[in-house]
Amino acid sequence: MNRSTRTFLAMPLLMPCLLAPGLAVGQERSARPALESIVVTAQRTEENLQSTPVSVSALDASAIERLQIDSVEDVGQVMPNVLIRPVTGGSAGITPYIRGGSVTDGANITSEPEVGIYIDDVFQPRAAASFIEALDIERIEVLRGPQGTLYGRNSSAGALKVITRLPGDTARLKAEAGAGTWNERYAKLSVSGPLGADGRLRGGFAGIVRDRDGGRQDNLTQGEEVGAEDYAGFQTDLYYEGNAWDGRIKAFYSDYESDGLYSSAVDPFALDRPFDEIPFTSGDIEDVLTPFPSYTDTVQYGASLHLTRDLGGTNTLSSITSWAELEDDWAVGFSGGVPGAFLGIPGGGFVELFERESLSEQDSVSQELRLDGTAMEGLLNYQAGLYYFRETGTQSITSAIFFGPAFTEFDVTTDSYAVFGQASFNVTADLSLTVGGRFTRDEKSLDALVAGQNVNRSDNFEEFTPRVALEYQLNQDVFLFASYTEGFKAGGYNGLGATPQALDTPFDTQTVSAWEAGFKSEFLDRRARLNVAAFFNDYEGLQQQSVTNAGVFITENYDAEHMGIEVELSAQLTAALSIWANGVYQDSEYTDVSASGGSAIGALTGNRMITVFDEQVSAGFDFSTIVGPGTLAFGANINHRGDHYSTADNAEIGHVKDVSLIDAYISFQRDRWKIRLSGKNLTDENYWFTGFGFSLVQARFMADPRTWRASVSYEF
Numbered sequence: 001m002n003r004s005t006r007t008f009l010a011m012p013l014l015m016p017c018l019l020a021p022g023l024a025v026g027q028e029r030s031a032r033p034a035l036e037s038i039v040v041t042a043q044r045t046e047e048n049l050q051s052t053p054v055s056v057s058a059l060d061a062s063a064i065e066r067l068q069i070d071s072v073e074d075v076g077q078v079m080p081n082v083l084i085r086p087v088t089g090g091s092a093g094i095t096p097y098i099r100g101g102s103v104t105d106g107a108n109i110t111s112e113p114e115v116g117i118y119i120d121d122v123f124q125p126r127a128a129a130s131f132i133e134a135l136d137i138e139r140i141e142v143l144r145g146p147q148g149t150l151y152g153r154n155s156s157a158g159a160l161k162v163i164t165r166l167p168g169d170t171a172r173l174k175a176e177a178g179a180g181t182w183n184e185r186y187a188k189l190s191v192s193g194p195l196g197a198d199g200r201l202r203g204g205f206a207g208i209v210r211d212r213d214g215g216r217q218d219n220l221t222q223g224e225e226v227g228a229e230d231y232a233g234f235q236t237d238l239y240y241e242g243n244a245w246d247g248r249i250k251a252f253y254s255d256y257e258s259d260g261l262y263s264s265a266v267d268p269f270a271l272d273r274p275f276d277e278i279p280f281t282s283g284d285i286e287d288v289l290t291p292f293p294s295y296t297d298t299v300q301y302g303a304s305l306h307l308t309r310d311l312g313g314t315n316t317l318s319s320i321t322s323w324a325e326l327e328d329d330w331a332v333g334f335s336g337g338v339p340g341a342f343l344g345i346p347g348g349g350f351v352e353l354f355e356r357e358s359l360s361e362q363d364s365v366s367q368e369l370r371l372d373g374t375a376m377e378g379l380l381n382y383q384a385g386l387y388y389f390r391e392t393g394t395q396s397i398t399s400a401i402f403f404g405p406a407f408t409e410f411d412v413t414t415d416s417y418a419v420f421g422q423a424s425f426n427v428t429a430d431l432s433l434t435v436g437g438r439f440t441r442d443e444k445s446l447d448a449l450v451a452g453q454n455v456n457r458s459d460n461f462e463e464f465t466p467r468v469a470l471e472y473q474l475n476q477d478v479f480l481f482a483s484y485t486e487g488f489k490a491g492g493y494n495g496l497g498a499t500p501q502a503l504d505t506p507f508d509t510q511t512v513s514a515w516e517a518g519f520k521s522e523f524l525d526r527r528a529r530l531n532v533a534a535f536f537n538d539y540e541g542l543q544q545q546s547v548t549n550a551g552v553f554i555t556e557n558y559d560a561e562h563m564g565i566e567v568e569l570s571a572q573l574t575a576a577l578s579i580w581a582n583g584v585y586q587d588s589e590y591t592d593v594s595a596s597g598g599s600a601i602g603a604l605t606g607n608r609m610i611t612v613f614d615e616q617v618s619a620g621f622d623f624s625t626i627v628g629p630g631t632l633a634f635g636a637n638i639n640h641r642g643d644h645y646s647t648a649d650n651a652e653i654g655h656v657k658d659v660s661l662i663d664a665y666i667s668f669q670r671d672r673w674k675i676r677l678s679g680k681n682l683t684d685e686n687y688w689f690t691g692f693g694f695s696l697v698q699a700r701f702m703a704d705p706r707t708w709r710a711s712v713s714y715e716f
Contacts, residue, residue: 033575034526041163042143043422044121044150044383045372050520053434053471053481055144055533057082057568057582061165064137066622066635068663068678068709072096072117072132075160077639077661077680078618079142080566080582083611084160085689088701089358090296090330091229091261093126098144099537100562100588100612101157101512107330109360109393109412110446110495114510116147116155119162120250122304122322123153125364125391134233134254136174136190136206138165144566145535146487146514148465149436152418153389156487156512166248167192167202167239171716178676178711182227186210192237200241207234217262217702220282221289221337221350229258244310251303260294263699264688265336266653271698275643275655281339285686285702289337292352296330315373322366331357336699343696354551354697355400362393383436384421390414395495401551402695406498411447416440416490422467434469434483442490446503453500461490461509474519477526482517489543496545496553507555513538528571537562544590544604544648549694558604558648562588562612581619588612590648607650613642613658630670638662646690653693653700659685672716679708 038049042056049058057079059069067078072094076083087093089107096102101114109126117124119135140162147155171193178186192204209232216227233254240247265281265288273279282289302324309317337350345351370385391414399406422436441462448455469483489510494502518533541557548554564586572578588609620637640660647654665678684706691700 033572035522035529035570035572035578040139040141041121041161042141044370050522050529050531051471051473051479052520053469053483055516055518055535055566057142057144059140061138064140066665067620067637068665068680069140070133072160074680075140075142077663078620078637080568080616080618081144081564081584081586082142082160083641085703086261086701088261088263088334088690088692089332089356090298090328091258092256092296092298092328092330096160097611098142098158098160099535099564099586100609102611107328107358108397108495109362109395109410110493112154112489112492114154114157114489116151116153116159117162118151118159120164120304120306121161121320121368123151123366123389124324125154125389126300126326126328126362132162133188133208133210133231134206134252135162135235136165136192136204136237137162139163144533145516145537146465146485146512148485148487149420149422149438149467150383152387152420152438152440152465152488153416154489156489156510164206164235164237164250165190165192165204167204167237169194169199169202174713174715176711176713178709180212180709181707182212182215184210184212184709202239202241204237204239205234206237208232214259216704217264217286217288219262219288219290221291222293226259226262226288226294229256231256246308248306249303250306252301254298254300256296256298258296260296260330261332261701262288262290262294263332263334263336263701264288265290265338266691266693266698266700268338268342268693268696268698271652271693275652276657278652280700281337285688285700286705289350290333290335290352291337291350292331292333292355294330294332297327298329299325299327301325311373313373314378315371318368318370318372320366320368320370322364324364326362327360328362329359331355334699335697338696352400353402357398358395360393360395362391364389364391366390379426380423381426382421382423385419387416387418387420389416399498401697406451407449408451408495408498409449410495412493413445415443417443430473432471434467434471436467437464439464440488440490444490444492446493448493448503450498450500450503455500455503457493457504457506459491459506463488463509463511465511477522479520481519483515485514485516487512487514492543492555494553494555498552502552502554507543508541508557510539510541510543510557512540512542524571527573529569531568532565534565535563542590542609544610546604546647546649547692547694551694551697556593558593559591560589560609561591562586562609576625577621577623579619579621581617583618584613584616586612586614604648604650607648608645610646610648611644613644615642616640627668630668632666632668634664634666636662636664647692651693653691653698656689656691657687659687661685672714674713674715675711676713677708677710679706680704681706 042054073084083097087107096115103113143159176188188208190206195201211230214225214228235252264285304322307319333352334354366389395410418440420438424434445458465486467485471481516535520531539560568582570580590604618639622635624633643658662682667676688700689703
């Protein structure tokens with residue numbers, strides 16, 4: 001690191017030292033209601049958010065409801081440096097980005113994420129956006145930066161953790177029904193409680209059924225409204241709490257069907273205009289022209305078993321076993337409908353120049369063993385463990401690009417092994433040093449048929465990823481931390497390469513070296529919090545995808561640098577009014593073709609990294625008051641995100657404009673009943689979340705317009 005980078009990272013550590021006297025003065029003022037303490041498990045043990053040496057944001061069940069977190073995608077509306085968008089292959093999958101880290105082609109089984117999604121500490125290799133609707137969620141945590149020690153599996157950019165509610169020793173029930181945009185109808189139910197007189201055995205169930213009609217977009221060529229969805233999902237939960245051990249077994253099922261994802265074509269002869277002035281061929285992004293019918297049909301199911309054994313003293317042994325199956329079928333017309341006149345086809349009308357249908361199945365199993373405890377009379381806290389993950393999958397892809405048919409079939413297997421450990425030594429009562437590391441080995445095999453030729457490969461990728469962190473409790477309300485962490489993502493295969501040579505040339509391992517420094521503080525009698533973190537990420541072999549003029553997608557390795565600062569502020573101004581805000585300022589650049597590989601087909605050097613916006617600001621408030629026999633509550637939040645590129649080539653077709661989105665809600669609760677009206681994107685911003693192109697194929701994918709929901713619920 002150069003001197004300016006070191007100064008940049010030191011700023012968050014210097015700020016609280018300067019502010020500490022002022023914070024202490026503020027604490028002598030009034031004794032208004034304080035912010036509630038937030039417990040997180042970012043380091044796999046329960047800790048107070050304000051004394052965790054990790055950049056982590058958390059939402060409890062109440063905040064999830066208030067902020068309308070109906071799917072994983074919604075998390076990006078309220079958390080800093082997080083963006084979760086749909087994939088472009090079908091309407092069910094998601095592409096999560098944290099600090100710019102993402103996935104190259106999420107609808108393909110040869111692709112893997114850089115952001116790990118975990119449900120109750122179980123890694124989800126292939127997650128659908130809507131799946132969390134079926135869960136009884138207690139908390140969502142987002143960990144920013146490499147999680148290469150305690151999580152490891154494809155979490156080199158960060159991790160998104162969903163923690164479901166553990167069945168309690170008292171009965172609980174919540175039922176909700178509602179309606180919304182596009183004639184949406186839904187019903188949700190969660191119930192839990194003891195199953196025996198002593199309360200040791202407890203059970204739970206959560207589920208949802210939801211459907212909506214078309215109307216999200218109009219297909220002018222097919223003469224129908226598109227965007228219809230049908231979804232059903234549930235989870236069952238059985239928990240036993242013994243004297244020396246406890247166990248939890250869960251099972252889930254999710255079934256999603258829709259009439260697919262539709263792209264909107266832009267004029268390929270107007271690409272020299274500013275990116276936000278390029279006209280859509282149909283005249284509006286909400287109108288599509290393709291004659292090709294899209295669809296998505298996704299089924300997920302599986303189970304997990306969590307066991308914890310008290311070994312005596314402060315030592316515990318934990319085991320997490322999981323199994324999951326995914327069937328994911330979809331079809332998309334990627335060009336969005338191109339006028340036949342562009343190709344000299346008489347008679348007018350529109351044609352689809354890039355058709356693709358995919359049929360795939362994946363199954364995965366994982367096993368983790370972890371030992372937690374303390375030693376040296378509490379001076380040393382440690383964790384150590386073993387991890388195994390196996391995923392097998394098949395996928396057949398039928399494509400037609402410029403009417404030329406192509407067929408590719410994959411059979412992919414990944415075995416991942418890891419050993420990890422972390423120890424924190426309490427140097428003094430206020431100063432701790434943490435050292436950890438993880439060794440990972442991924443063994444991958446590929447059997448494929450592409451362009452009539454067989455491709456068979458076996459490749460191994462391995463890496464050791466260390467972590468060193470220093471934390472210091474400056475005073476009761478100011479916590480300082482600094483860390484160095486490395487992240488790792490194994491190399492892989494160009495599943496969209498479309499040629500035997502491309503598929504037989506794997507892209508290389510990606511690593512990141514991350515420096516971070518920050519502080520977490522509380523002031524004004526704990527009525528306010530201010531958390532700040534600065535980071536610098538140095539990538540080697542960053543896996544980025546480019547497309548040729550023939551429609552061949554190639555993933556290559558590039559080096560890159562990414563630095564930024566993140567700020568989070570929240571305050572309980574009165575018993576009735578709370579406010580919050582967060583912001584990000586950052587910069588990024590591809591610095592070179594990696595020494596480990598890359599043919600510079602994308603010529604990315606000097607470009608901005610994908611989905612790295614220069615600035616992002618979010619803010620919101622919540623207010624509640626007694627009105628007659630009940631409580632009236634309302635709130636709103638805004639998220640402004642700067643322009644950014646959704647493709648590594650920084651082409652104007654993939655240039656996403658800056659946007660400000662406003663959400664709001666109002667509710668009235670009387671006893672156990674609540675009615676609620678909520679809305680998203682209230683100003684009806686018309687924008688796209690990604691775009692790509694080659695030759696006459698130039699298309700963008702529309703983000704959701706204004707939507708609303710009304711609901712009634714009962715809870716005890």
